[in-house]
Amino acid sequence: MTAQILDGKATAAAIKSELAVRVAALKERGIVPGLGTVLVGDDPGSRWYVNGKHKDCAEVGIASIQRELPATATQEDVENVVRELNADPACTGYIVQLPLPKGLDPNPVLELMDPDKDADGLHPTSLGRLTLGIRGPLPCTPLGIVELLRRHDVQLDGAEVVVVGRGVTVGRSIGLLLTRRTENATVTLCHTGTRDLGYHLRKADVVVAAAGVPHLIKPEDIKAGAAVLDVGVSRSEGKIVGDVHPGVAEVAGWISPNPGGVGPMTRAMLLNNIVEAAERRAGV
Numbered sequence: 522m523t524a525q526i527l528d529g530k531a532t533a534a535a536i537k538s539e540l541a542v543r544v545a546a547l548k549e550r551g552i553v554p555g556l557g558t559v560l561v562g563d564d565p566g567s568r569w570y571v572n573g574k575h576k577d578c579a580e581v582g583i584a585s586i587q588r589e590l591p592a593t594a595t596q597e598d599v600e601n602v603v604r605e606l607n608a609d610p611a612c613t614g615y616i617v618q619l620p621l622p623k624g625l626d627p628n629p630v631l632e633l634m635d636p637d638k639d640a641d642g643l644h645p646t647s648l649g650r651l652t653l654g655i656r657g658p659l660p661c662t663p664l665g666i667v668e669l670l671r672r673h674d675v676q677l678d679g680a681e682v683v684v685v686g687r688g689v690t691v692g693r694s695i696g697l698l699l700t701r702r703t704e705n706a707t708v709t710l711c712h713t714g715t716r717d718l719g720y721h722l723r724k725a726d727v728v729v730a731a732a733g734v735p736h737l738i739k740p741e742d743i744k745a746g747a748a749v750l751d752v753g754v755s756r757s758e759g760k761i762v763g764d765v766h767p768g769v770a771e772v773a774g775w776i777s778p779n780p781g782g783v784g785p786m787t788r789a790m791l792l793n794n795i796v797e798a799a800e801r802r803a804g805v
């Protein structure tokens with residue numbers, strides 16, 4: 522078997538075209554959605570991601586608000602920028618690019634954000650709303666994964682999903698999304714403390730690999746025909762190495778490339794959260 526591709530790049534492009542139509546409709550009502558970003562320090566990867574977010578905004582007609590602070594910024598400097606964006610009426614929602622430089626604590630920064638301006642869906646209130654089933658912004662990478670599977674007709678209803686990795690942006694929250702009645706999957710969260718990872722993986726209809734361990738998921742761990750989503754980002758000689766061994770493509774039914782899979786979907790879902798926030802505020 523050679524797996525079919527879960528093409529995140531093409532799917533994200535289609536979503537962006539749909540969002541551009543919704544942004545145009547908002548503009549007709551005098552509403553211009555605006556995304557703010559807070560970038561602290563000079564990590565080239567983080568800068569690349571933030572620049573990508575503003576490029577995406579320009580493509581769909583969302584306004585950009587960019588705030589940058591040097592690596593020497595204090596906790597108070599970062600929190601002051603958050604206060605500014607909370608008060609800025611042009612800013613529909615914003616993100617603080619993670620990770621923050623060493624010595625800065627992201628949690629008080631996230632808690633200070635106005636939850637109604639949380640574009641990442643990572644604010645404690647957003648995660649609480651997701652737990653309680655209250656409408657609000659959803660975490661971008663998990664939402665991107667659900668949307669990527671949905672648009673490729675990969676069944677989640679009744680599926681056994683195994684998530685590998687317990688990080689905040691994916692592993693911690695994706696189970697909340699996938700076990701909603703609308704998705705109706707059964708989710709097992711595995712991590713470095715899991716005793717027999719292969720045992721869990723071999724039962725999975727869908728695997729979400731978000732451990733950040735190069736080629737952790739081997740072909741012999743995968744059930745024939747399973748859908749495998751590679752979220753891991755490690756780098757070797759300037760190239761991305763995912764969590765999924767290339768041989769998995771011979772066993773799986775569906776596989777997301779990396780790059781070109783979940784990453785572009787994460788970006789598209791950020792735009793989606795901004796448009797939804799603007800629509801919510803306009804009563805659409």
Ligand SMILES: Nc1nc2c(c(=O)[nH]1)N[C@@H](CN(C=O)c1ccc(C(=O)N[C@@H](CCC(=O)O)C(=O)O)cc1)CN2
Nearest residue numbers: 570616617618619620641661780781782784785787788
């Ligand atoms: N505040 C946040 N910080 C971080 C998040 C996040 O969702 N919110 N996620 C990651 C970084 N990230 C977005 O910020 C992100 C990562 C990767 C991609 C992407 O499109 N990747 C490309 C490949 C890019 C490359 O060659 O390096 C792909 O997968 O095709 C988009 C967004 C951590 N921080």
